[in-house]
Amino acid sequence: MTLIQPFSGLRPAPDQAGEVAAPPYDVMSAAEARRMVEGRPWSFLHISRPEVDLPPGTDPYAPEVYAKAHENLGRMLDQGLLIRDPQPSYYVYRLTMGGHRQTGLVAAASVEAYDTDRIKKHEHTRPAKEDDRVRQIQALGAQTGPVFLVYRAHAEIDACLARVSGAEPEVDITAPDGVRHELWTLTDAGEIDLLTRAFDALDALYVADGHHRSAAASRVAAQGRQEGRAKDQEQGFLAVIFPHDQMQILDYNRVVRDLNGQSVADFLDRIRSAFEVKPSGTPVKPAAPADFGMYLKGQWYLLRLDPRHIPAEDPVARLDVSLLQEHLIAPILDIGDPRRDDRIDFVGGIRGLEGLAARVDSGEMAVAFALHPTRMEDLMAVADAGEVMPPKSTWFEPKLADGLVSLVLD
Known part of the structure; x- marks a missing residue:
């Protein structure tokens, strides 16, 4: 597999992105998640934090939580709230927070590149959180929480993303926290080939946020290979990749x-x-x-x-x-x-x-x-040295939304 590949994304139906999109699953407490879904039956939190539909106090790692996630995903598919694109695509994703703007690419990043440290990490992971994400992926048959990756700014890639995002976005929503999320689908074969080749020529990508999600995807892929049922889509993990010079790290x-x-x-x-x-x-x-x-x-x-x-x-x-x-x-x-x-x-x-x-x-x-604030250059230097950052070193803003694009594993 090349460093990245296009995929057929699972996305909200037209004009439903605002109803579906939700904050990342791990930035709120269970009580906050319950408040966020009040009056929002199609919020993606029903999939990413399914305990909101179970009695208060439910263990978030209990089997019934993952079963509820599977049930809720099926319900949204049956109701036509989520639709899978007919052909493999890349997606250009722009985040705007106040005067800050960053534009990146949604792609399937190579698990092999992650396993061989071409996609570099800078944090340790905790087994319980990894296990949780593995069970979530297996219950859904999909990766729904994107990993936040960074590449060293590259003129050809940056120019291509600028060209695509010069058109009217297919999705243009502003979340309750004031962050604007825009999305474009890229299906042009020439542009897809350009981006695939340009990324494959890079020395490395860097995990900015999502170490547990990427580690879980690697474990799911390894299990599939061990059981002799390796699926092509399992060899990639859902990622949004931004140039390093557009990142905003807060203190x-x-x-x-x-x-x-x-x-x-x-x-x-x-x-x-x-x-x-x-x-x-x-x-x-x-x-x-x-x-x-x-x-x-x-x-x-x-x-x-x-x-x-x-x-x-x-x-x-x-x-x-x-x-x-x-x-x-x-x-x-x-x-x-x-x-x-x-x-x-x-x-x-x-x-x-x-x-x-x-x-x-x-x-x-x-x-x-x-x-x-920690500088992006320092994060990459730590990752390049094969070292680990101290706990709570970086706070990235703005945050990616869950639910705008998911990667189905079939």
Whole structure:
């Protein structure tokens, strides 16, 4: 299989995309998902979060949840809400959030390329979440949650996507969060061949978001091969691929429950061993790497790490999330494993600095840290080195919608 291939997408019927499209399954709680489907019988959440149609408190990993997903997909097919395209196609997908716009390609990405690390990862996965996605794919006979991939910007590919998206979109909807989603179908054989060849000439693609979905697709394909029933469509996984220079990564900030038994004065003194500490009369949004905002007892501070502590040649250790962990959170707050320590929590930059301050002002947390966003170039450098990013390093916005295009495995 080439790095990417076209496929016959399963899509909402004409004029139904707004009724079907839903946020990614993993960005809301079960309670939030239930509220989102109120008055929306055709929301794709009935497929991606089928527990919304079962009694509250249902284990989301219970067999009846996957059975309900299968039932709901069948109901939407029977009612003509979802229709499969008659021929293999690529799809051009544009996201617009405020003044930010990014245009990418929906395609079936090669499982073999994923398995051989030509599609590069930067996160560990958790077995329970992988198992969940495997069961979901098997229950539906389809991949419905797209993996968010990135390619290094390429003039020929970018020009082709610009040409296709110059026409009127087939789908043009604005979600409740204000993000605009546009979609074009690409069936021209010449353009399909151009994109297939251009992508196949790339050294690599990078997983930006969707490590569990891509790992699950790989497991499903491997199981099919082992059982002697490998299907062509199982050798690819549903992906939306964007150029790296159009990505928007927001900050992923930290809040900590206590000061590890220290007074405010002692805490500040210990920070000064590695950081320059400047009080600020306004909230601090770091303008450069190795700068951090800190909110403590109603006061904002700018923390600037001594440059001698920045290991320029190590792609993981030089990340701001690593620097803050190594020089403050671990040695001063005694949080050695942020994956497991419940004294620390993480706040996506989409909530703003006020979201950080609110967690401290409420008394729930003692201190908050605002970080400079991880750069896309740093993510790719980590992946190229075969390394893994620290937890909660990137927050991509805008998010892809579920339900606009699905990949049927037959």
